[in-house]
Amino acid sequence: MFDMQPCEKPDAPFVADAYAASAARTVTRMGRVTVTEGRIGDDWAALLIRVRDDRDEAAFAALFRHFAPRVKGFLMKSGASAALAEDCAQDVMAVLWNKAHLFDPARASVATWVFTIARNRRIDALRKARRPEPEDLPWGPEAEPDQQAALEMQQDTERLGEAIARLPEKQRVLIERAYFGDLSHTEIAAETGLPLGTIKSRIRLALERLRHKMG
Amino acid sequence: MTMTIKHHISDALLMGYAAGQLPEAFSLVVATHLSLCDDCRARFAGYEAVGGAVMECAGAVAMSEHSLAATMARIRSAPAPVSRDAPRRMGIFPAPLAAMVGGGPEAVKWRSIGMGVRQAILPTENGARARLLHIAAGQKVPDHGHRGMELTLVLQGAFRDETDRFGPGDLEIADEDLHHQPIAEAGEDCICLAATDAPLRFNGLAARLAQPFLRI
Numbered sequence: 228m229f230d231m232q233p234c235e236k237p238d239a240p241f242v243a244d245a246y247a248a249s250a251a252r253t254v255t256r257m258g259r260v261t262v263t264e265g266r267i268g269d270d271w272a273a274l275l276i277r278v279r280d281d282r283d284e285a286a287f288a289a290l291f292r293h294f295a296p297r298v299k300g301f302l303m304k305s306g307a308s309a310a311l312a313e314d315c316a317q318d319v320m321a322v323l324w325n326k327a328h329l330f331d332p333a334r335a336s337v338a339t340w341v342f343t344i345a346r347n348r349r350i351d352a353l354r355k356a357r358r359p360e361p362e363d364l365p366w367g368p369e370a371e372p373d374q375q376a377a378l379e380m381q382q383d384t385e386r387l388g389e390a391i392a393r394l395p396e397k398q399r400v401l402i403e404r405a406y407f408g409d410l411s412h413t414e415i416a417a418e419t420g421l422p423l424g425t426i427k428s429r430i431r432l433a434l435e436r437l438r439h440k441m442g
Numbered sequence: 443m444t445m446t447i448k449h450h451i452s453d454a455l456l457m458g459y460a461a462g463q464l465p466e467a468f469s470l471v472v473a474t475h476l477s478l479c480d481d482c483r484a485r486f487a488g489y490e491a492v493g494g495a496v497m498e499c500a501g502a503v504a505m506s507e508h509s510l511a512a513t514m515a516r517i518r519s520a521p522a523p524v525s526r527d528a529p530r531r532m533g534i535f536p537a538p539l540a541a542m543v544g545g546g547p548e549a550v551k552w553r554s555i556g557m558g559v560r561q562a563i564l565p566t567e568n569g570a571r572a573r574l575l576h577i578a579a580g581q582k583v584p585d586h587g588h589r590g591m592e593l594t595l596v597l598q599g600a601f602r603d604e605t606d607r608f609g610p611g612d613l614e615i616a617d618e619d620l621h622h623q624p625i626a627e628a629g630e631d632c633i634c635l636a637a638t639d640a641p642l643r644f645n646g647l648a649a650r651l652a653q654p655f656l657r658i
Contacts, residue, residue: 423488
């Protein structure tokens with residue numbers, strides 16, 4: 228149905244190149260987040276943090292080039308026309324700019340965060356429905372972000388993407404259909420065999436630290 | 443949160459919620475449980491990450507030529523986003539439920555449905571129905587089965603049925619195979635948030651006759 232492999236990042240070298248200088252500055256702020264054996268995927272978080280902290284339009288442009296077409300593709304596979312998907316993808320990227328202060332790299336990768344914005348936009352635009360959200364926890368980006376946790380979260384998410392790409396096609400297509408909104412809630416079966424345990428443990432630990440601090 | 447939760451959200455429901463595919467009444471129950479349960483919140487993060495990976499790798503579609511400039515113009519021309527106060531917990535009602543009810547337990551307009559049970563139907567969209575149930579301590583709920591799925595989240599007190607005991611924060615997921623007669627434990631009255639995607643199947647004649655009026 229949809230070929231997920233290989234998961235290309237054609238614009239990544241451009242990002243790495245154009246942002247060498249800014250990345251160096253970001254290192255001071257974010258410590259190890261950007262300096263990981265040239266793993267390009269890690270840079271999205273650094274770019275979004277530049278949008279968050281410095282309102283950096285060039286960093287936003289790089290995020291836009293990578294994520295906007297993916298949001299558009301995701302929405303089209305969810306049943307939106309090209310025109311509606313284009314319009315919603317622009318909205319999603321505007322939300323990314325406006326809500327960048329809510330992004331916490333220790334909790335989610337940029338791809339995950341963009342997905343949640345796109346999903347909510349899809350529910351508004353295509354299903355015209357509401358989706359109650361869990362209670363907010365006062366665990367927004369901390370003044371001193373846990374840099375190791377942030378790095379590991381980005382890496383876990385990359386590994387998850389690789390694991391999905393390696394799944395037998397039938398299973399992979401079912402997961403994709405669930406997320407494209409092609410399966411009803413009674414048709415979704417979640418026995419994916421995906422390595423979700425590490426992400427779960429990481430968030431669980433972060434929550435325990437938070438509860439401890441609040442307690 | 444010192445609540446000891448034993449009965450959690452299923453993987454399928456967590457994935458459905460992460461994918462944005464649940465009817466509003468079910469989303470309300472899941473969001474309310476997630477507000478009480480760090481374990482499920484952490485599992486949920488995993489399913490959102492799957493969504494990120496699917497979107498990342500499922501194929502890009504080129505944006506129109508001036509889309510970046512158009513988006514920057516949108517950002518510049520839009521009024522600064524209003525930062526709304528996040529909905530807050532009200533007593534035993536976690537934020538998503540308090541937002542739906544428009545307040546805490548005291549704001550609920552209960553309606554007696556007889557047999558020591560009161561209910562309040564919540565204003566969710568069509569497709570599945572959510573209600574609050576108030577069951578007097580020690581009271582039995584009429585014996586029933588399910589045509590679809592019934593989610594019952596305990597907010598106060600506890601109930602028991604043929605399968606187990608359900609206390610605060612516990613979620614019972616009942617499907618077509620489960621036929622049960624929940625009984626509220628002695629002590630505190632039991633308050634639950636319940637959602638169904640099809641009418642229940644009552645055994646007793648009285649409950650069956652009353653069903654259209656009770657909208658259960």
